[in-house]
Amino acid sequence: MRARTIQIITLVSILFTGCEEKTTNIDITHDDGKPVLALDYRDFDQAASTLVQSLLASGALKKEGGGRYVVATGRVVNDTMQRIDTDQLMAKIEEEMLNSGQAVMTSAVGSGTDKLIHETRELRDSEEFDQSTIAARGTLIAPELTVSGKIFQRNIRYDKKTQQVEYYFQLKLSDAKSGLRFWQKEIIVGKRGSNKSVAW
Amino acid sequence: MKALTLLFILLVFLATGCYEPYDSRIHVRDEVKSDSIIDNVVTRPVAKAFSALIGEGIEVDEAILRRNEAGILELYINGHNRAYSTRRFRYRVEWLDADGLVLETKTSVWLQASAMGKSPFSLKAVAPRPEAVNFRMDTRKWE
Numbered sequence: 001m002r003a004r005t006i007q008i009i010t011l012v013s014i015l016f017t018g019c020e021e022k023t024t025n026i027d028i029t030h031d032d033g034k035p036v037l038a039l040d041y042r043d044f045d046q047a048a049s050t051l052v053q054s055l056l057a058s059g060a061l062k063k064e065g066g067g068r069y070v071v072a073t074g075r076v077v078n079d080t081m082q083r084i085d086t087d088q089l090m091a092k093i094e095e096e097m098l099n100s101g102q103a104v105m106t107s108a109v110g111s112g113t114d115k116l117i118h119e120t121r122e123l124r125d126s127e128e129f130d131q132s133t134i135a136a137r138g139t140l141i142a143p144e145l146t147v148s149g150k151i152f153q154r155n156i157r158y159d160k161k162t163q164q165v166e167y168y169f170q171l172k173l174s175d176a177k178s179g180l181r182f183w184q185k186e187i188i189v190g191k192r193g194s195n196k197s198v199a200w
Numbered sequence: 201m202k203a204l205t206l207l208f209i210l211l212v213f214l215a216t217g218c219y220e221p222y223d224s225r226i227h228v229r230d231e232v233k234s235d236s237i238i239d240n241v242v243t244r245p246v247a248k249a250f251s252a253l254i255g256e257g258i259e260v261d262e263a264i265l266r267r268n269e270a271g272i273l274e275l276y277i278n279g280h281n282r283a284y285s286t287r288r289f290r291y292r293v294e295w296l297d298a299d300g301l302v303l304e305t306k307t308s309v310w311l312q313a314s315a316m317g318k319s320p321f322s323l324k325a326v327a328p329r330p331e332a333v334n335f336r337m338d339t340r341k342w343e
Contacts, residue, residue: 100272
């Protein structure tokens, strides 16, 4: 009787162990995981890579007479059904623009504004601070170029069982003084999957 | 009579062999172009099966490097797909500096590419920084 009980406990333990989903770390560099209907980091990586390569190849960041352009990040609209922090895309693009040696990003204006830049300037009348260590008036550099964009989504019924989800990544680079657009690019990420899956 | 038939077949083969496309830059696919004695609705399935059997796939013909006006290195890969079916694959380009060291960049990720059956394809990659002087590229199956 006792041996039988031990056998049942062992069997149940094995069955429960088999059902447990293991947690694993993703190999970010060579991810062989299945694609998902929603946007995941691989989609952002691909979009950012393609956009940056297009921007660098266009020569729009090549400043005549040398030097680097001052670039501000404008609004990147998320018009998808997903809660996306658009910084997920822009942080990669900004990093590559900086590393290219052709542009510097400004934190003084735009969506990448660092509030402390302005807050430290509000200390000009404070007796608590050595006034010579506070940034003087007229020291901020205005952006010469602005980057803005949009990510939007279209859901299409492909057939009875399948839906098609299209994601559009659009980015544009404009001259802040003249308003002229120097570069723009659209990347499409298309996915097909079960109607039962939810793309958000 | 038998000799005459053989002669006719030989002439047709020779004539087909002499055929030159109007312009090599224009690719007219099977089932769009006219059938020939060696490429028709009967021979095509055999050729496709043989191609699959010997495992034909992508081949790279040339890799061209050039520096653009902004001083950034650009890589152009030209190749062709020997298989009859569309080949989907992923590729990743890493850029190397003058010391042969890999430049760290967010642009070196696996990107998707595809080449239709019996067709040429081209890929383009752009270095992230002017320091890049060389590259290395890897491919893998598009799962």
